[in-house]
Amino acid sequence: MELMSPDDVLAQIASALPPTCRDNVIIVGSLAAGFHFFSGDPERAIRTKDVDCMFTPHASAVTVAHQVTEQLFDAKWQQRQGAWSTPGDASTPEDQLPLVRLAPPGQAQWFLELLGAPDLQRPDSPAKAMHRIETNRGHFALCSFRYLGLVEWRPILTEHGLRIARPEMMALANLLHHPRVAPDLISGTDGWKRSNKDLGRVLALAWLTRERDMRHDTEDLDRWAEHMTQALRERFPGEAQALATGAGTGLRQMLRSERDLAQALRICNLGLLASLEVGESAFRAIGEQVLAEVVEPLEAAFHVPGEGSTPDRPRPHR
Amino acid sequence: MKFPALQELDGRWDGAGGPILVEVKKTSSMRDVRDMVLMMLQVLDEQPKKAQAVGVLTETRLSETRVLDELQAIRSLVRPDLRDRVHCLLHTQDGTFTGSMMNKPSEFYNWLQELIASEMRAAGQGGGGAKDVFPARHAVVATLVAHRLWAHDPTPMRIGALQRTAGVSYPTVAAALQDLREKRLLEEVGTSVRLRMPEQRELMQLAREHAAVRTSEYFVDPTGMETPQRLQKLWINRQLAGAKSEGVRIGGVAGAAHHFEYLDISAPPRIDFSVQGNDSSFVRRLNAGLVPRTDPAQKVVLAVHHTWDPFFIESLNGESMGARYATPLECLTDLIELGYTREAEEMAHHMIEEVPSAQP
Numbered sequence: 001m002e003l004m005s006p007d008d009v010l011a012q013i014a015s016a017l018p019p020t021c022r023d024n025v026i027i028v029g030s031l032a033a034g035f036h037f038f039s040g041d042p043e044r045a046i047r048t049k050d051v052d053c054m055f056t057p058h059a060s061a062v063t064v065a066h067q068v069t070e071q072l073f074d075a076k077w078q079q080r081q082g083a084w085s086t087p088g089d090a091s092t093p094e095d096q097l098p099l100v101r102l103a104p105p106g107q108a109q110w111f112l113e114l115l116g117a118p119d120l121q122r123p124d125s126p127a128k129a130m131h132r133i134e135t136n137r138g139h140f141a142l143c144s145f146r147y148l149g150l151v152e153w154r155p156i157l158t159e160h161g162l163r164i165a166r167p168e169m170m171a172l173a174n175l176l177h178h179p180r181v182a183p184d185l186i187s188g189t190d191g192w193k194r195s196n197k198d199l200g201r202v203l204a205l206a207w208l209t210r211e212r213d214m215r216h217d218t219e220d221l222d223r224w225a226e227h228m229t230q231a232l233r234e235r236f237p238g239e240a241q242a243l244a245t246g247a248g249t250g251l252r253q254m255l256r257s258e259r260d261l262a263q264a265l266r267i268c269n270l271g272l273l274a275s276l277e278v279g280e281s282a283f284r285a286i287g288e289q290v291l292a293e294v295v296e297p298l299e300a301a302f303h304v305p306g307e308g309s310t311p312d313r314p315r316p317h318r
Numbered sequence: 319m320k321f322p323a324l325q326e327l328d329g330r331w332d333g334a335g336g337p338i339l340v341e342v343k344k345t346s347s348m349r350d351v352r353d354m355v356l357m358m359l360q361v362l363d364e365q366p367k368k369a370q371a372v373g374v375l376t377e378t379r380l381s382e383t384r385v386l387d388e389l390q391a392i393r394s395l396v397r398p399d400l401r402d403r404v405h406c407l408l409h410t411q412d413g414t415f416t417g418s419m420m421n422k423p424s425e426f427y428n429w430l431q432e433l434i435a436s437e438m439r440a441a442g443q444g445g446g447g448a449k450d451v452f453p454a455r456h457a458v459v460a461t462l463v464a465h466r467l468w469a470h471d472p473t474p475m476r477i478g479a480l481q482r483t484a485g486v487s488y489p490t491v492a493a494a495l496q497d498l499r500e501k502r503l504l505e506e507v508g509t510s511v512r513l514r515m516p517e518q519r520e521l522m523q524l525a526r527e528h529a530a531v532r533t534s535e536y537f538v539d540p541t542g543m544e545t546p547q548r549l550q551k552l553w554i555n556r557q558l559a560g561a562k563s564e565g566v567r568i569g570g571v572a573g574a575a576h577h578f579e580y581l582d583i584s585a586p587p588r589i590d591f592s593v594q595g596n597d598s599s600f601v602r603r604l605n606a607g608l609v610p611r612t613d614p615a616q617k618v619v620l621a622v623h624h625t626w627d628p629f630f631i632e633s634l635n636g637e638s639m640g641a642r643y644a645t646p647l648e649c650l651t652d653l654i655e656l657g658y659t660r661e662a663e664e665m666a667h668h669m670i671e672e673v674p675s676a677q678p
Contacts, residue, residue, distance in 0.1 A: 207541070216541050249549040285607030292606030 003045035003274070004032035004110060012053065012082060014113065014160035018071055024064045024164055026155045028052045028115070032164035033272055036156065037208040045227040047274050054115040055142070056164075057150050061116035065142050069100050069114065073137055077112075087138025094130040097141035104226070105210045116142040118149040125237055137304065147173040153231040167205040168224040169231060169292075174198040175245055178250035181260050192267060199254045200264025203283060204272040206290045208268075211240070221289075225297035232302075244302040248295035255287045327361065328482065329433045331426055336368025336423070340430065342437045346379040347539045348388060348664075351406065355392050358404050372405040372419050377433055382408050382416045389418060409434055424560075429512045430446060437482070456531045457484040457626040458494035462513040463647045464523060464627075467669050468577075474510030484626070522665040525650040526624075532651070537600055537608040537620040544619050546572075546589035549604050556603075557642055564595035567627060569644035570652040578665045590621045590652045592644035623648065 009031055017025060027035070030048035038044035056070075073078040078102040079085055087098045103111040119125045130141040150173045151165035181195040209221040217292055228247075232240040254260045265283045269276070329340040339361060341423075343354055351373065358371035365371075375385065385406050393401040394518035407417035415427060454650040461484045464472055475483075481491045501523075505514045516524065550572050567573070570590025575581045582615060591600075601608055601620060609617055627645050643649070646669050 210541070210543050214545070214548075279540070281609070283544070285540040285609065288602075288606040292602060 003047055005042070006031055006046055007039055009051060009110060010035050010158060010160050010162060010164075012052070015072070016072060016075060016077070016282065017162075019161075020066050021068050023101055024055050024057075024060060026054045026056055026151055026163045026165055028054050028151050028165040028170060030271060032170065033167055033205060033208065035158060035164055036167055037212055039158075039214060046276070048114045048272055051110055051174055052113050056117035058121075058144070058149075059115040059118045060143065060180065061230050062131050062142055065100070065114050065116060066135065068100070069135050069140065072102050072112070073135065077102040078105065079137070080108075080111045087135070087140055089139055092139055094132050094141055097130065097132065097139055099143055100140045100308065114142055115148065116144040117152055118144040118146045120146075120149045120235060125223060125254075145173070145174050145177070147176040149235055150176075150231050151234055152225075158171065166227070167209055169219075169226050171202040171205045171224070171294075172228045172231065172247065174202050175247045175251060179246050180250050181253045181257065192263060193260065195250060195266045196254065196260050196264040198267045199251050200261075201272065202251060203264065203286050203290060204268040206294070207273065207276075207278065207283075207286045210286065210289075224294045225301070228294070228298050229301040232298075241302040241304070244298050247298055248291060251287065251295065255284065255291070261287070261299065276294060322610040327358075328403065328437055328456045329430075331429055333423065333426060336366065336370065336615045338419075338426065339365070339371040340374060340433060341371070342374045342376060342434055344378070346377075348380065348384070351375065351385055352392065353386055354388060355404055358481065358519045359392075359396055359400055362400055362403055367399065369394045369573045370403045370405065371421070371505055372407055372417075374407045374409055374415075374430065374434065376409045376437075378408060380408070380497060395539055401634070402493055429440065439482060441465055448576065452497070452533070452626045453531045454484070454486040454490045455494040455497070457486055457666055458491055458526065459482075459498065460528065460626045460645070460647060462498070462511070462523075464645045466513040466515065467521075467672075468646050470672070472512065474505065474512040475509045476510050501506060515670065518663060518666045518670060521650070521670060522663065524652055525662070528647055528651045529655050532623050532625040533596075534624070535610040535622045535638060537601060537622070538611050538616045539605065541609055544572075544608065546586055546619060549589045549620055551669070552604055553589075554642065565597075566600050567592045567644040567648070569623065569648045569657075570621070573649035574646075574653050574661075576643045577649060578668045581665060581666070587656070588621055589650075590623065590644075590656075592623045592625050592627055594625070594627055596624050600625075621652075623652070629662065634670075 010027065013027070014022065026032075029050070029052035030046050031051045031317055034044075034048075036048035037044065055065045061278045067206045079087070079098070080103050084098045085096060100113075101111045118129065122275060125146055129144045129146075131144065133140045133142050135298040150169040153166070153169055155165055155169075156165035177194040178199050181193060181199070186192045186194050206221060206224075209224070212218065213220055213222075228278070229244070232244055236243055254264060262280060264274075265278065265280060268283075269278060288293060327339050328342045331338040331340065339358065341354055341358060342349060342596050345351065354373040358373055362369060362371045378385075382664070385408060389404070389406045393404065396404075405417065405419035407415045407419055409415055409430075415430070458480065461480060462475070465475055477488075477491060481488055484491065486494075495504060498513070499506075501520075503516060503520065505512050550568065553566075553568065568576075569592040570581050570588065571581070571586035572589060573592075575583070593600075601622060604620070608620060623644075625644075625648060627648060644652075646665070649663055650665055650669070651657075653665060
């Protein structure tokens with residue numbers, strides 16, 4: 001993967017999207033983080049191939065995603081080739097349909113992956129849901145992840161007219177999505193666990209937030225727990241306490257495992273932390289800070305007296 | 319029954335509503351409670367009308383109801399101008415208070431917590447564990463220095479008060495005083511003592527000796543992003559938000575600048591905290607990523623000094639902000655350790671010059 005300027009990529013996406021649809025889009029993932037932290041700095045770049053673009057709100061996500069897909073096809077954007085790239089038809093089950101993954105004309109460096117906002121009105125909404133999109137090129141799926149509904153909380157409007165997810169909301173979604181370090185591997189990698197990638201991303205986001213705080217004399221990382229608390233209360237009112245209580249279990253597990261932590265760092269150093277050369281002791285240090293300054297206050301905000309202390313407290317200083 | 323003199327009570331709080339005299343007692347005997355209340359009434363009788371007195375029971379098996387019933391029974395027998403000025407508090411195991419004096423400012427109860435800890439140490443019950451990490455004899459010296467150079471109190475201390483404040487035994491006090499006597503740093507008036515006003519070089523030497531006897535922990539930040547300024551701001555914000563001090567005080571350059579406004583050091587390389595006892599768990603609450611230094615070449619961002627700091631003096635000089643800062647001796651010691659010798663000498667000079675009684 002080559003290094004890309006987040007400014008350039010975001011500008012290109014903004015110009016490709018119909019103006020009427022921009023308000024329905026939130027950019028998430030590496031590009032959102034890269035733009036938030038590196039925008040305006042020509043020395044800083046990101047490595048990613050998939051640019052996640054979430055359509056929101058849930059009620060109009062499929063309609064708008066369909067409109068955008070048709071327009072991008074008309075503008076010569078190409079469905080990314082490879083496994084799971086051939087469009088289905090009316091007989092194809094939704095979970096067998098390919099996602100919309102469109103690369104701009106004339107380049108294969110990155111592609112836009114369309115996602116949909118989850119339906120949080122349904123208390124039993126699944127962790128992952130697929131919604132059919134019928135286009136002139138065939139049938140595709142719009143995927144939605146339940147906890148990614150958090151990025152709809154106060155997204156940041158950029159000068160390109162597109163909104164990007166707040167780093168702390170992406171971090172919380174990842175924490176909730178991985179209550180433990182699962183053995184599931186990322187396809188095409190040499191034994192990389194999906195959990196390590198996503199939980200490591202939490203630490204990378206915290207690192208970049210702290211670094212930005214030091215650069216701009218801000219206190220954004222200090223407000224992560226407060227924002228997470230508000231977002232959980234607003235987006236998941238019926239289960240906020242249970243989610244907050246379990247938010248740190250996967251991260252704690254990863255921090256206990258030298259091997260998982262090292263793998264998470266290796267993945268981060270190829271992505272968001274590329275060129276920063278973050279070492280293992282520093283990565284662990286930011287992990288301990290996230291536990292103490294983000295996870296524990298989040299747990300405490302929902303702690304009910306008499307229900308016992310939060311489980312699995314981290315150890316004191318080594 | 320022999321009634322003690324006022325100065326032999328355990329503590330005195332000077333608040334806006336008048337002084338509160340305090341006696342701390344570890345007991346589960348109702349007879350002790352009765353004696354304590356009667357003793358406080360006797361002392362109160364010699365005090366201004368605004369003065370109040372409270373007996374604080376620690377580690378007691380007596381119930382609040384029983385203690386308050388007894389207090390009420392005694393009150394019903396005494397003069398009206400005295401009865402409502404005597405109180406009882408029970409100090410519970412979780413560090414809270416119950417009893418007949420629950421409407422005072424939080425600063426009073428924080429001060430009371432530290433007084434109790436000091437009394438427990440004096441009685442050899444642990445408390446902050448300072449004696450485990452700080453030579454008891456030097457606690458006497460630190461107390462006398464603070465008494466003379468921070469509280470600016472020229473009144474000699476009674477040996478008993480010195481013993482209680484430093485939290486050490488009588489033989490230890492006697493040995494420490496003998497050391498000071500041999501160095502010609504002691505002034506004695508009957509059974510009371512005070513530090514002779516030291517010269518600058520003597521104060522610097524006392525600080526060097528202080529550095530030699532205290533133990534310290536040094537923390538480094540593996541991320542390289544932490545700064546002493548941020549840590550100080552965090553700590554102060556947490557204190558302002560009502561967090562307990564946990565016996566932790568800001569020392570180092572920040573503390574020295576608090577005591578000596580002309581201190582000419584900008585951008586200190588680290589933040590220093592002085593801690594009563596051997597607990598440094600507060601560091602994790604400031605930055606959980608900090609780790610102990612393993613190599614002298616590593617850049618230290620935070621230092622914790624386990625020391626003896628006679629905080630009681632805060633209430634004597636009414637310096638409420640002082641609750642956040644280590645004593646001048648501690649800060650002076652930090653400056654010397656950091657290599658700011660010239661600045662330390664200036665501060666020592668200032669400390670001596672500031673004491674009114676030092677003037678001829």
